[in-house]
Amino acid sequence: MGPPAKSAPIIIVGAGIFGLSTALHLARRGYTNVTVFDKQPYDRTGYSYLEGCDAASADLNKIIRSAYGSQTEYQELTFEAIEAWKRWNDELASGTDLPPGMTTKDRVFINCGNLSMADGDMLPEFEKATIRTMEECGHRDTQLVTTDARHIEIAKSKGMNFAMDPFQRQTRGRANVGVLDSSGGVAIADKACRMALHKARRAGVRFILDPTAGAFVSLVRNASGRVSGIVTKDEKYHNAHLTLMACGGWTPSLLPALDGLCEATAGSVVMYKIPKASPLWHRFAPENFPTWMWKMRDGAEGGLYGFPRDEHGHVKIGYRGTKYTNPCPQADGVERSVPVTRWTEGDKLTQIPAQAMRVIRRFVDEYLPELAHEGIDVALTRVCWYTDSFDNHFVVDRVPDTEGLFVATGGSGHAFKYLPNIGNWVVDVIEGVDLNRAAIRAWKWRHLGDNMPSNVLMEGKKGARALGNVVLATGTVSKGNRAML
Ligand SMILES: Cc1cc2nc3c(=O)[nH]c(=O)nc-3n(C[C@H](O)[C@H](O)[C@H](O)COP(=O)(O)OP(=O)(O)OC[C@H]3O[C@@H](n4cnc5c(N)ncnc54)[C@H](O)[C@@H]3O)c2cc1C
Structure with a gap:
């Protein structure tokens, strides 16, 4: 099958980062009949978790890092993305075409750095590989080792010294071994999605964002088995020459062909809330505090990451040390993991697992004792659903033996940072352009x-x-903050 005609009807199911970015880049390449369906009314909720959005992309913030060990395909993809993130910031600052509700003061990327921390005195192999690979690829001095005097000077010259020891480990007489990725920082996730939605609309994409009219129910196949469109919850049929499934954690249960390749797994998130009057407001501002990762590849007792505070004072910490699942029997009798959240219809999940809470609390006691000193406790918890592939590579390909059907998923915990550019690559896959690139080969159906x-x-x-089979945390929501729910 060659590339679709520019006027051919194209349907994208899912307005997370894969769907948004693909829609935007299809329109940029001249496709004139692109429609995105999503069951979330994002125009009303603005991709806010607090307003009932439970997609992975609908979040306060996400880490942007180009440090990828020896995986140059993602490293270079991140540098490409960062250039685009900066352009998006410039567009906002120019005020020429602001997304609804946003101002020239808004930014979608803050280059506050991402500090990857070890527990002991040694740098993990992954960090060493990053430093080597960056040097080889011409990104010298972007990765700064916290214990290296020359690197500390470079951090100072970049105005990023605050990010070399944000937990004040040295003044507390503790080891502070890590690597600051000075190219990285934080994406303001909900605003970035709103901006992508706005840009795609401006480029001519149609969006049906509605719990009924936007909710995908099934694929429709013609007599020869080719996918010819979808049916939505309002029982309407929508014709498509090409359908792209980009439903995040819901994709594996909607597309059983992904069995064994992708699965929805839960990450655990807590949010503290810093009052504006607190002395910590300034300390945790993104101008003074980086994003961070701690023992990210060390199993159940590690796997933490976190952020500077957002504009409302939320300081978010996530746990990924155990990837929880929610297996549910499906119509074909197979058990597949299906996302369940605070906002799920019917049975909800309002607490994170006790194990996740224990690892987070232990870290906070040791690394952020000032929260307890200020009487600031967990304000809100969230179970957030990843779409893991078995090898952590994305899945961007046509679905085998199913003409007319593509998939873009398998974000595996690291796709958000590619919101501005991943769609360009997805369109390359759709058009069959330069398929021999390492990233595209990694994303093939496998x-x-x-x-x-x-x-x-x-x-x-x-x-x-x-x-x-997992014990959930109890009593994690402090009384004073219940109003946030
Ligand atoms: C807790 C957590 C932390 C993360 N941190 C980072 C990070 O720091 N940096 C980073 O780069 N990445 C991070 N990621 C990964 C990143 O968020 C994801 O890879 C990315 O957002 C996935 O986007 P998506 O489009 O695949 O899915 P989603 O964002 O989940 O979007 C899927 C969309 O499909 C829609 N949908 C589902 N079913 C249907 C249906 N039946 N009909 C219509 N629409 C439907 C949903 O409503 C949703 O809008 C994190 C992920 C999680 C869960």
């Missing part, structure tokens, strides 16, 4: 075969990570 998976998928209801 099978585990004899390889060792990075993520073990589909362990089912009996698995130790299934939420039904």
Whole structure:
């Protein structure tokens, strides 16, 4: 199948980062009949978790880092993205075409750096590989080791010294071993999605964002088995020459062909809220505090990451040390993990697992004792759904043996940063342009075969990570902050 005609009807299901970015880049390449469906009324809710959005992309903030060990395909993709993030900031500052509700003061990317911390005295292999690879690829002195005197001077010259020891480890007499990715920082996730939505609309994309009219129910196939469109919850049929499924954590249960390749897994998130009058307001501002990761690849007792405060004072910390699942029997009898959140219809999940809370609290006690000194406790928790592939690579390809159907998913915890540019690559895949690039090869439809998976998928209801077998935290929401819910 060659590339679709520029006027051919194209449907994208899902307005998370994969759907938004693909829609934007399809329109930029001259496709004139692109429609995005989503069950979330994002025009009303503005991609805010607090307003009932539970997609991975609908969030306060996300980490942007180009540090990727030896994985140059993602490293270079991030540098490409960062250039685009800066252009988006410039567009906002210019005020020429502001998205609804945003001002010239808004930014979607803040270059506050991302500090990756180790527990002991040694840099982990991943960080060492990043430093080597960056040097080889011409990105010298972007990665700054916290214990290296020359690097500390470079951090000072970049105005990023605050990010070399944000937890004041040295003054507390503790080890402070880590690497600051000075190219990275924080994406303001909800605003960035709103901006992408606005840009795509301006470029001519149609959006149906509605719990009924926008909710995908099923694919429609013609007599030869080719996918010819979708049916939505209002029982309407929508014709398409090409349908792209980009439903994040919901994709594996909507597209059973992904069995064994992708699975929805839960991450655990807590938010503290710093009052504006607190002395910590200034300390945790993104001008003074980086995004950070702690023991990210060290299993259940590590896997933490966090952010400077947002404009409302939220300081968010996430736990990824255990990837929880929610296996549910599907119509075909197979158990697939389906996202469940505070906002799910019917049975909801309002607490994070106790294990996640314990690891977060232990870290906060040791690294951020000033929160307790100021009487600031967890204000809100969130279970947030990733779409993991078995090897942590994205999945961007046509669905085998199903003409007319593509998929863009498998974000595996690291796709948000590519909101401005991933769609350009997805369109290349759709058009068959330069498919031999390393990233595109990594994203191809694939099978585990004899390889060792990075993520073990589909362990089912009996698995130790299934939420039904996991103790949940209780009493995590402090009384004073209940109003936030
Ligand atoms: C807790 C957490 C932290 C993360 N941190 C980072 C980070 O720091 N940096 C980073 O780069 N990445 C991060 N990621 C990963 C990143 O957020 C994801 O890879 C990315 O947002 C996935 O986008 P998506 O478009 O695949 O899915 P989603 O954002 O989940 O969007 C899917 C969309 O599909 C819609 N949908 C689902 N079912 C239907 C249906 N039946 N009909 C219509 N619409 C439907 C949903 O409403 C949703 O809008 C994180 C992810 C999580 C969960």
